Amino acid sequence: MSDTRQDVRKPRLSRERILDAAMGLADRDGIEALTIRALADELGTKPMTIYHHIDGKEALLDGMVDAVFSEMAKPPVELEWRDALRVRCRSAREVLGRHPWSVPLLESRHHPGPELLAHHESVLVTLDRAGMPLPLVAHAYAVLDSFVYGFAMQEANLAVQRGDEDAELAGEIAAAFDPGAYPMMTRFAMEHAMRPDFNFGDSFDVGLDLLLDGLARAVDRERA
Amino acid sequence: MSDTRQDVRKPRLSRERILDAAMGLADRDGIEALTIRALADELGTKPMTIYHHIDGKEALLDGMVDAVFSEMAKPPVELEWRDALRVRCRSAREVLGRHPWSVPLLESRHHPGPELLAHHESVLVTLDRAGMPLPLVAHAYAVLDSFVYGFAMQEANLAVQRGDEDAELAGEIAAAFDPGAYPMMTRFAMEHAMRPDFNFGDSFDVGLDLLLDGLARAVDRERA
DNA sequence: CTTGCGAATCGTACTAAGTACGTCTAGCGT
DNA sequence: ACGCTAGACGTACTTAGTACGATTCGCAAG
CATH class of the missing domain: 1.10.10.60 (Homeodomain-like)
Incomplete structure (x- = not known):
């Protein structure tokens, strides 16, 4: 009662x-x-x-962005730095995929909330314990986040188009194609991208490993 | 007259x-x-x-996005694929930096213009002549563009904050800092990011090389 | 030079959205 | 029981996108 x-x-x-x-x-x-x-x-x-x-719509959006960061897993301290960052980046991509609207917002908010700050702190700590000097830490962070955000942005884009109409959209795009004006694009679409087993998201782990491997090599070079 | x-x-x-x-x-x-x-x-x-x-504001934005693509250098055909892509990606980053507003728009437009299509075609051709099989082409394209877009997005973010107030903003952020609540962030800022010779943009070439080197290795593995 | 046609321009007004301002009301402590 | 305050609400102003119809302008033909 x-x-x-x-x-x-x-x-x-x-x-x-x-x-x-x-x-x-x-x-x-x-x-x-x-x-x-x-x-x-x-x-x-x-x-x-x-x-x-x-306090107004801007503050609402700020709050939503911070809430998004609160959903992202921080790099687990018990894991080796590469595995820890892999967990973090995969989680970030998953969360951003769940909230596609947040990706463009990340750019336009300039009022970092507590969750965002805490998240950044945890990533910096992880890079630090990887043995990176500060300049390399900066590069690593910039590069990893660029990739994660950019990938999420493209995925969000695809998701919208998928949900929108699919047929209509595909027809529209196809109509813009002079027959054979873009031969490589056509071949790429026909022989790969339109195949049922093609999945854009598969490229995420590929790129992530490219970056993490490269960073690991950079750390090794520092050690030498 | x-x-x-x-x-x-x-x-x-x-x-x-x-x-x-x-x-x-x-x-x-x-x-x-x-x-x-x-x-x-x-x-x-x-x-x-x-x-x-x-035809309405949406069409205006579509046109603006296509104009942005028209400003980006295509990968020069006379260069080896890695150098060609480096030229293209640097140009893309520069153009997106000149038009910071375009980055979030890239995501929300679903009406590809002719310039965008032509640009994509040229990149695909370059990846193809690098000897990549189609699945690797897809990964390479997704990964490179994710990085370029994401990096441009972060740069646009920084640029806004710089122009906004700088002092006020920095004070606001500093105020959000419990004294020592984010030790690594504080150290990172003090000993590196706030130094006059620090430049976020320097990380672009680092990341780009990481990706291109990794892709080159992947191509070699395909050959073997 | 006049005339008339079609394209370009403009005035008006409607709708959607953010939000300032003043009022009202429910439920609390006294 | 009573008034005080936080929270909720109604009204209305402002900005923005855009539909519709009237108007004007430049050119070509008479």
């Missing part, structure tokens, strides 16, 4: 409930469907109520 | 002039400042006039 009353009354809204709903809405309907009004409907309330918990 | 008259009269507007102005405006004031009204002002005209040349 008191539970019911409390549930309906007191904590009707909270920053967390709003963030959860916002992320769910963005996951489901896309980031462009995330409007304050739609969010209010989702929460069974009115637009202005949301402003009592969150 | 007739030149003057023609210059003032006939071609008052055109798709090209609109695209140029839109890109200039986005470069100068940021993509969020690119509104149809602002663009009309920039061109000395009225909003609705623009719609006679371009």
Whole structure:
């Protein structure tokens, strides 16, 4: 009873409930469907109520980005640095894939939240215990994150096109093809990319290993 | 005379002039400042006039993205594949850096323009003549573009923060730091990232070489 | 030089979205 | 029981995209 009353009354809204709903809405309907009004409907309330918990839409987006970082696994300290980073990067890619709207947002937010900072700290620590000097740490971090973000960005792109129409889109693209204007692209599509067993995501581990192997060699060179 | 008259009269507007102005405006004031009204002002005209040349704002953005691709150097056919790709990737990074707003757009456009298609074709051809089998071509392309896009995205991020306030921003971030809550980040910043000779962009060539070297090794393994 | 046609331009207005401001109300402590 | 305050809400203003119809301009033919 008191539970019911409390549930309906007191904590009707909270920053967390709003963030959860916002992320769910963005996951489901896309980031462009995330409007304050739609969010209010989702929460069974009115637009202005949301402003009592969150300081404008920018702050909402900042909060969502930080929540995304909170979902990413940090590099496990008990693993050797390469394995630890592999775990972290795979998790990051998976999380970004689950929240495709977040990828372009990562770029435009300039208010790092606590989760983001903690995440960065943990990665830096891992690179440090790999024995990298600071300049190499900087390169390693920049390079790994560039790859992860960029890959997630391309995957998000593909996902949208897949969900959009597929047939219509493919037809449109095909129509733009002069017969044989792009022979290599055509061959590539026909003989590989359109095959049922082709999976863009398979390239992730390939690239990740390329980078980790290269970094390991760089560490070895430092040691010598 | 007739030149003057023609210059003032006939071609008052055109798709090209609109695209140029839109890109200039986005470069100068940021993509969020690119509104149809602002663009009309920039061109000395009225909003609705623009719609006679371009089919809505989405089409405008599509056109801008394609224009960005047109600025990127294709891999020169006369160079060995690794050098050719290095030229292409460096150029891509430079162009994306010049048009920071374009990076998030690359993801959201699903109407590939002719320049984009031609660019992709040229890269695929280069990978093909490197002797890669199609599956490796796919991996190479995915991995290289992920890195280039992701790197450009992070650079765009830094550029914004730099231009924004610098002092205010740095203070804000510093304020979020519990004294010593992020020791490795602090050390990294103090002893490396805040030093005047530190340059994030230096990591680009490092990562690019990591990937190209790794791909070259993969090609060699295929040969064996 | 006039006239008329079609393309380019513009004015008006509607819709969607973010949000400032003032009011209202429920539930708490006194 | 009563008033105080946090949270919720209604209204309305602002910015932005864009549909629709009227208007104007430049050129070519008479």
